[in-house]
Amino acid sequence: MVSLQGRIDSLSDGLLENEEEKIVTEGHVLASHDLCDSCDSTSSAYRRRAASIEWPPRKQPRTVETVEVGCLNVISGKYESLDYDVPDSDLLLDEERNSGLKYETKKNISRWIVFMFIGVFTAGIGILLDVGIDQLSEIKYGTLKSYVDRCVEDNCLYIPYLMWVAFNVAFVLVSSLLVTYVEPIAAGSGIPQVKCYLNGVKIPRVVRIKTLLVKVVGVICSVVGGLAVGKEGPMIHSGSVVAAGISQGKSTTLGKDFKILDFFREDHEKRDFVSGGAAAGVAAAFGAPVGGVLFSLEEGTSFWNQSLTWRVFLCAMICTFTLNGILSLYHGFTGQQWYAGLLSFGKFPEVSYFWYELPIYMMMGLIGGLLGSLFNYINYHLTVFRMRYINKRLWMKVVEALLVAATTATVGFSMIYFLNDCRPLGQDPTKFPTQVFCGDGEYNALGALWFQTPETSVRSLFHDPAGSHKVSSLSLFFILYYLLSVWTYGLSVSAGIFIPSLLTGAAWGRLTGMGLMWLFPDMDWVDLRKYALVGAAAQLGGVVRMTISLTVILIEATGNIAFGLPLMLTLICAKWMGDFFNEGIYDIHIMLSGVPLLPWEPPPLSHDVYASEIMSHPVVVLRAVERVARIVQILSAETHNGFPVVDVGYEHQDEGIACGKLRGLILRHQLIVLLQNKIFNEFSDLWNPKTNDITLKMFRDEYPRYKHIQDISLSPGEMRCTIDLRPFMNSSPYVVIHSMTLPRVFRIFRALGLRHLPVVDDTNQVVGMVTRKDLVRYRVNHHNGKMTREELKISEK
Numbered sequence: 001m002v003s004l005q006g007r008i009d010s011l012s013d014g015l016l017e018n019e020e021e022k023i024v025t026e027g028h029v030l031a032s033h034d035l036c037d038s039c040d041s042t043s044s045a046y047r048r049r050a051a052s053i054e055w056p057p058r059k060q061p062r063t064v065e066t067v068e069v070g071c072l073n074v075i076s077g078k079y080e081s082l083d084y085d086v087p088d089s090d091l092l093l094d095e096e097r098n099s100g101l102k103y104e105t106k107k108n109i110s111r112w113i114v115f116m117f118i119g120v121f122t123a124g125i126g127i128l129l130d131v132g133i134d135q136l137s138e139i140k141y142g143t144l145k146s147y148v149d150r151c152v153e154d155n156c157l158y159i160p161y162l163m164w165v166a167f168n169v170a171f172v173l174v175s176s177l178l179v180t181y182v183e184p185i186a187a188g189s190g191i192p193q194v195k196c197y198l199n200g201v202k203i204p205r206v207v208r209i210k211t212l213l214v215k216v217v218g219v220i221c222s223v224v225g226g227l228a229v230g231k232e233g234p235m236i237h238s239g240s241v242v243a244a245g246i247s248q249g250k251s252t253t254l255g256k257d258f259k260i261l262d263f264f265r266e267d268h269e270k271r272d273f274v275s276g277g278a279a280a281g282v283a284a285a286f287g288a289p290v291g292g293v294l295f296s297l298e299e300g301t302s303f304w305n306q307s308l309t310w311r312v313f314l315c316a317m318i319c320t321f322t323l324n325g326i327l328s329l330y331h332g333f334t335g336q337q338w339y340a341g342l343l344s345f346g347k348f349p350e351v352s353y354f355w356y357e358l359p360i361y362m363m364m365g366l367i368g369g370l371l372g373s374l375f376n377y378i379n380y381h382l383t384v385f386r387m388r389y390i391n392k393r394l395w396m397k398v399v400e401a402l403l404v405a406a407t408t409a410t411v412g413f414s415m416i417y418f419l420n421d422c423r424p425l426g427q428d429p430t431k432f433p434t435q436v437f438c439g440d441g442e443y444n445a446l447g448a449l450w451f452q453t454p455e456t457s458v459r460s461l462f463h464d465p466a467g468s469h470k471v472s473s474l475s476l477f478f479i480l481y482y483l484l485s486v487w488t489y490g491l492s493v494s495a496g497i498f499i500p501s502l503l504t505g506a507a508w509g510r511l512t513g514m515g516l517m518w519l520f521p522d523m524d525w526v527d528l529r530k531y532a533l534v535g536a537a538a539q540l541g542g543v544v545r546m547t548i549s550l551t552v553i554l555i556e557a558t559g560n561i562a563f564g565l566p567l568m569l570t571l572i573c574a575k576w577m578g579d580f581f582n583e584g585i586y587d588i589h590i591m592l593s594g595v596p597l598l599p600w601e602p603p604p605l606s607h608d609v610y611a612s613e614i615m616s617h618p619v620v621v622l623r624a625v626e627r628v629a630r631i632v633q634i635l636s637a638e639t640h641n642g643f644p645v646v647d648v649g650y651e652h653q654d655e656g657i658a659c660g661k662l663r664g665l666i667l668r669h670q671l672i673v674l675l676q677n678k679i680f681n682e683f684s685d686l687w688n689p690k691t692n693d694i695t696l697k698m699f700r701d702e703y704p705r706y707k708h709i710q711d712i713s714l715s716p717g718e719m720r721c722t723i724d725l726r727p728f729m730n731s732s733p734y735v736v737i738h739s740m741t742l743p744r745v746f747r748i749f750r751a752l753g754l755r756h757l758p759v760v761d762d763t764n765q766v767v768g769m770v771t772r773k774d775l776v777r778y779r780v781n782h783h784n785g786k787m788t789r790e791e792l793k794i795s796e797k
């Protein structure tokens with residue numbers, strides 16, 4: 001406590017006894033003339049800036065009450081940020097000093113162990129999904145096949161059709177009811193949500209146990225329900241939930257605190273674990289541990305260092321190993337490693353290519369980009385339609401999901417019934433070869449494609465020998481499946497988009513190969529497998545626009561490093577072409593929900609924008625020793641989550657601007673915990689080490705769900721007390737000077753994963769506040785060949 005006292009002594013002592021209490025509420029962006037006199041006098045940067053301001057005039061309202069559905073230019077104010085920065089408080093200092101190196105070593109070892117457990121548990125979820133889907137689809141397709149075989153002779157094919165519809169509807173009903181009424185955040189693959197989380201945005205309920213349960217059951221039901229979906233994307237979300245859950249040593253949902261790992265109860269640690277969980281999810285889904293690590297890296301983890309890479313890699317490897325061992329056991333290969341991931345592309349070891357094929361692959365990449373952007377375009381409009389007319393009534397979401405389930409069965413059945421695509425038996429290693437109207441010794445090729453899960457169909461299209469499919473039936477399959485998958489994405493069910501994209505891509509890729517075979521009948525380089533694979537990669541790349549991680553995932557999934565370059569070129573071309581028209585599907589959905597996602601780079605041509613233009617001003621500040629009544633009043637009246645702590649806090653009465661020398665930064669949740677525990681000066685002597693036993697544990701016990709200010713009851717006497725914020729505040733927060741340019745502010749904020757960045761003037765007085773929403777607001781638009789900067793609005797909801 002001695003040095004703690006030393007730090008306190010360095011702060012000014014004249015702490016505000018008689019200031020008039022005044023909370024500055026109405027925030028507006030500061031134009032050059034708005035700065036308080038003391039800030040303005042010395043800076044030539046303001047004069048420089050005044051001449052170069054091209055931003056929209058400040059009189060535009062910055063916030064809007066409601067958002068027009070489908071609008072991509074409004075950020076939702078309801079999303080809060082995660083704090084990657086550990087508050088550098090005296091409590092932390094005390095903890096370090098008291099616990100020493102032994103504690104740090106224990107924490108480090110625990111970190112490695114937790115990462116290993118994340119790998120094992122994520123593999124467990126993967127196995128559950130795989131075995132569940134395998135068993136249920138065996139029952140479904142086995143029953144359908146036997147009825148089809150029987151009814152072809154008895155002329156009662158309407159029975160298997162109705163059974164197919166009933167199977168689909170029943171399973172999808174379970175998935176949709178769970179997602180719609182129990183946990184809506186479990187809808188879709190969860191990749192956009194994980195992406196936002198890693199970017200630093202708190203998405204409510206995204207990493208809860210309830211979400212995981214709904215996701216697992218929902219995905220099994222959606223896949224068995226025959227929808228054009230896959231289970232791979234949701235694995236990434238599941239891995240993230242597992243990571244967030246087991247790293248905290250407690251479950252708020254179950255109300256159980258295991259009293260372990262409490263040192264990991266902060267956003268910073270949790271986010272690192274979630275990176276590991278996401279990587280393990282990719283590893284489990286595709287048998288691609290390196291792809292998993294790259295996924296976490298590509299999707300926005302702010303701070304990435306060598307040891308985190310190692311831990312995430314170990315986690316992904318352990319996950320692949322566990323999943324492989326247990327799945328191999330399940331399939332009868334005890335002690336061997338045959339099932340690296342849930343999705344197996346089958347082996348492509350001897351697939352090679354000639355350099356002159358590269359342009360063909362690039363062309364296919366461009367086609368994939370076109371088809372992908374068309375997919376995203378249609379799906380965007382469909383989503384807007386859903387937001388406008390369907391999402392308002394929950395039951396309508398369920399009805400839409402059931403309609404898609406029934407339509408999928410109808411499309412499949414019609415194709416089998418009307419297109420007589422017969423092939424000799426033994427060509428295609430399908431599990432349920434159905435004869436339908438084919439002759440003896442033949443099977444219906446479309447029946448083989450439809451009577452299995454979509455991932456098995458992907459494998460069939462990759463590896464079926466030449467001549468297994470007719471051009472006409474495969475073309476029709478491609479068109480119908482493409483449309484079905486556009487319609488399916490965004491339904492109120494848990495499901496992923498990787499597999500339907502790979503399947504449609506494999507279909508048109510195979511068609512391309514068949515075309516080349518027809519053009520060059522004697523050339524042995526025309527191998528249908530590689531064209532189906534490239535088509536699949538192009539389509540998926542065109543839809544999701546991932547580059548590095550997707551290339552590595554596909555290389556690992558095919559097990560053929562030699563084919564890496566064609567895959568990479570294909571994905572780059574698909575991304576370039578797709579980006580020319582619109583954003584990737586995940587980004588479109590993120591923008592539609594108004595999530596303030598920070599891009600990797602600051603907006604271009606923004607060096608003439610200064611911190612003083614983007615910051616909020618006036619700032620709501622607290623004094624180092626503050627009255628309880630004022631804290632309560634501020635927390636009730638304001639929605640801000642961070643408050644600069646100033647030493648003097650005098651106020652310019654005429655302008656209503658609070659200034660004061662910055663001494664620290666305190667977060668809303670810290671204030672709440674202090675109020676909740678009544679850490680008031682009048683009750684305890686914080687500076688007496690003998691009586692003071694306050695540690696960081698008090699804050700960690702409440703993490704992550706803190707009380708609302710309305711839930712804290714204080715007596716009138718307590719309201720008159722004071723709180724000394726100095727031991728608890730972050731006493732060395734990152735700050736920027738008012739004349740710093742936007743790109744620099746952006747980089748500091750992005751790279752350090754900050755949540756609040758106070759802006760100070762030349763004399764260290766607080767003049768503004770920058771948060772994520774202030775930085776995300778600026779976007780550059782290209783219009784009629786001109787580049788204009790646009791300022792997005794922030795909605796209140």
Ligand code: ATP
Nearest residue numbers: 080081616618619620639640641642643769771773
């Ligand atoms: P977050 O929501 O990112 O967790 P927050 O709630 O503190 O953090 P935002 O919601 O991002 O802050 O802030 C909305 C607006 O309020 C931003 O323009 C920001 O600059 C401003 N703001 C944040 N804190 C303060 C403050 N203490 N005083 C004045 N304005 C603030």
